Each structure stands twice: as structure tokens, then as C-alpha cells.
Amino acid sequence: MLSALRDFILGHERLFVLTGAGCSTASGIPDYRDGLGAWKRRQPMTFAAFMGSEAARKRYFARSLLGFSKISAAEPNDAHRALAALEARGRIPLLVTQNVDGLHQAAGSQNVVDLHGRIDGLRCMGCGAILSREKFQAELVRLNPDFAALEAGHAPDGDADLEDVDFSRFVVPPCPACGGVLKPDVVFFGESVPRERVEAAYAAVREADAVLVVGSSLMVYSGFRFVDEAARLGKPCAAVNLGRTRADGLLALKLEADCAEALRFLL
CATH class of the missing domain: 3.30.1600 (SIR2/SIRT2 'Small Domain')
Incomplete structure (x- = not known):
């Protein structure tokens, strides 16, 4: 399955990347959900x-x-660094994160939308x-x-x-x-994500060749909607996540693995 993930990432020039709590667990930040979501x-x-x-x-x-x-x-882990390296190669026009820890920017990513703000x-x-x-x-x-x-x-x-x-x-x-x-x-639960962030993410989905989800169960609609939109547009979607996601039925590829280990090949 790791080779399939490698082929997926390297086979699409413009990736829309959505990350969640599982991307930061290797940095010592706990996540919210278990393997069943x-x-x-x-x-x-x-x-x-x-x-x-x-x-x-x-x-x-x-x-x-x-x-x-x-x-x-907390310090960035290899998942953050791998995605920063992929952006540096011009492969990630926009990374949208549900995390509030700022670790993508600390790792060197520049084209980041902090969907839920910064702590x-x-x-x-x-x-x-x-x-x-x-x-x-x-x-x-x-x-x-x-x-x-x-x-x-x-x-x-x-x-x-x-x-x-x-x-x-x-x-x-x-x-x-x-x-x-x-x-x-x-953005607390029950609070709306600022419209400009949502619109920027939707625009990036429309321009992307494919979608990669890293460490998110997508149980919260604020993230799931972008995968749902990509699927509606016929764009392939892949996910690296330990456990089920809300979008399992929409994914072309699903790898249940630690995010840092799965993406380390990009380094």
C-alpha cells in the first residue's frame, strides 16, 4: 500500500492537501478520536x-x-517536513489544515490555510x-x-x-x-469557519489534480466538504489515517498508517 501511496502522490502534479490531528500526533499532540472516529x-x-x-x-x-x-x-515531525518538501517542489499549491498548532509553517510550508485558526x-x-x-x-x-x-x-x-x-x-x-x-x-465547535478560508480551499480543490488527506477522520463537516467536493468533480482522493474516515466511500486509496512513517519517503 505504501507503494500505491507513492504512486498517487508522485503521479499528480497539483495536490490539494488536507491535514488533521493525526498529522501532529508524532509531535506529541494528542488527537480527539479513536480508530472508529x-x-x-x-x-x-x-x-x-x-x-x-x-x-x-x-x-x-x-x-x-x-x-x-x-x-x-511541540516541534514538526516528518509528516510536516515531508509536506513542506513536496510544496517546495511545486506540487502543493495549497495545504489546508484543521490543526491549530502552526507546525506546518514551522516545518517550512508557506501556502497554508489554517482552517480553524491558530492557538x-x-x-x-x-x-x-x-x-x-x-x-x-x-x-x-x-x-x-x-x-x-x-x-x-x-x-x-x-x-x-x-x-x-x-x-x-x-x-x-x-x-x-x-x-x-x-x-x-x-474556531470552536458551533462557530463558523471564516468564509474567505472556505472559499480559498474550494478554489484550490477546483484547480487541483487530486486530493490527499493526512491524519484526519473527516468526521467534522468543515474538512469533509472539500473531499466531498473533489469527489463530485471526479478528482481522485487518497487518505493516510489510522482508522476510518467519514469519506471512506469516496476514496480511491486509503492507507491506515502513521502519517510520519507513510510520508517519510518524500524526504
């Missing part, structure tokens, strides 16, 4: 809960205080100001030194497994410009 843990924070509850925001940022330091220290920034929901998460992180640590000293398990997307803690004591600073609510500049 079911949740491994409870569903992540929703937009409605975050915006509607101060308690939910305190809980989110208390966990994120511990989780961000781990995701921000290293924050957006004020009042005035729209964009803030650096690094500076915000330092402020969280200053205001919550007792929380910063806690130990917690590593969870997806900069989260941490922190339970049985009184989150009401946690202090979340407001926007320094207007006093509004600060939210990670990522």
Missing part, C-alpha cells in the same frame, strides 16, 4: 458555552494555561483586536501562580486534563484595549 474524551468547548458563561471561560483558560506551554513547545493568538470579541498568546500566557501565569504550579495531563489543541479544581478562583484578564472578552483565535 468516536470521541476519546468529552467534546471540546463550544462557542456558545464559552461566550455564554464566565465559569466556562475560567475553566477553559485554567486548563489552557497548562496545555499551551506543551503545544507551543498562538487571541481575538477580542468586543473590538476585534488580535493579541499574542505568549504575552497573554505570561499574564495568566502572573495572575494565577497557584494554577501554573499544577500538574495536568496533555490534551488536544493546547488543552489539559485538569479536574476537581475550584476554577472560580481563576483570573482571566479582559481585553487591554476595550475590556471585552478574549477568545483564542480558533
Whole structure:
């Protein structure tokens, strides 16, 4: 099957690439779903809960205080480097990632759409100001030194497994410009992906010769729709993913393998 993947990648000049959590697991960032596509843990924070509850925001940022330091220290793995190398050869006009870790750019990829945003920034929901998460992180640590000293398990997307803690004591600073609510500049469940990102991805699908999915179960419609569109246009689609995907019936090729191992031949 690896030779079939090699033939697929090398046999198409312009690949539309879509990546998911499985692309970053070799960098130490956990994924959300098991081999059947079911949740491994409870569903992540929703937009409605975050915006509607101060308690939910305190809980989110208390966990994120511990989780961000781990995701921000992650390094690209061979899957990221392989895709960057393929782009450098002019074979990937656009890479769309569902991940928020910025590891594709760290590996050298330049034509990247961060479909769900980036965890290293924050957006004020009042005035729209964009803030650096690094500076915000330092402020969280200053205001919550007792929380910063806690130990917690590593969870997806900069989260941490922190339970049985009184989150009401946690202090979340407001926007320094207007006093509004600060939210990670990522797309939460129940929140719409910005239209310009979706349109850029659809345009790239239309221009591509084929689609390659790397490390995504495609259970979330925001990613699945691009494979569905490619199939509708008669473009071949291949996937490297440990476990089932929502698009299994649309794929010309499916390889159940670790992403870094499967793509290492490109290096």
C-alpha cells in the first residue's frame, strides 16, 4: 500500500492537501478520536458555552494555561517536513489544515490555510483586536501562580486534563484595549469557519489534480466538504489515517498508517 501511496502522490502534479490531528500526533499532540472516529474524551468547548458563561471561560483558560506551554513547545515531525518538501517542489499549491498548532509553517510550508485558526493568538470579541498568546500566557501565569504550579495531563489543541479544581478562583484578564472578552483565535465547535478560508480551499480543490488527506477522520463537516467536493468533480482522493474516515466511500486509496512513517519517503 505504501507503494500505491507513492504512486498517487508522485503521479499528480497539483495536490490539494488536507491535514488533521493525526498529522501532529508524532509531535506529541494528542488527537480527539479513536480508530472508529468516536470521541476519546468529552467534546471540546463550544462557542456558545464559552461566550455564554464566565465559569466556562475560567475553566477553559485554567486548563489552557497548562496545555499551551506543551503545544507551543511541540516541534514538526516528518509528516510536516515531508509536506513542506513536496510544496517546495511545486506540487502543493495549497495545504489546508484543521490543526491549530502552526507546525506546518514551522516545518517550512508557506501556502497554508489554517482552517480553524491558530492557538498562538487571541481575538477580542468586543473590538476585534488580535493579541499574542505568549504575552497573554505570561499574564495568566502572573495572575494565577497557584494554577501554573499544577500538574495536568496533555490534551488536544493546547488543552489539559485538569479536574476537581475550584476554577472560580481563576483570573482571566479582559481585553487591554476595550475590556471585552478574549477568545483564542480558533474556531470552536458551533462557530463558523471564516468564509474567505472556505472559499480559498474550494478554489484550490477546483484547480487541483487530486486530493490527499493526512491524519484526519473527516468526521467534522468543515474538512469533509472539500473531499466531498473533489469527489463530485471526479478528482481522485487518497487518505493516510489510522482508522476510518467519514469519506471512506469516496476514496480511491486509503492507507491506515502513521502519517510520519507513510510520508517519510518524500524526504
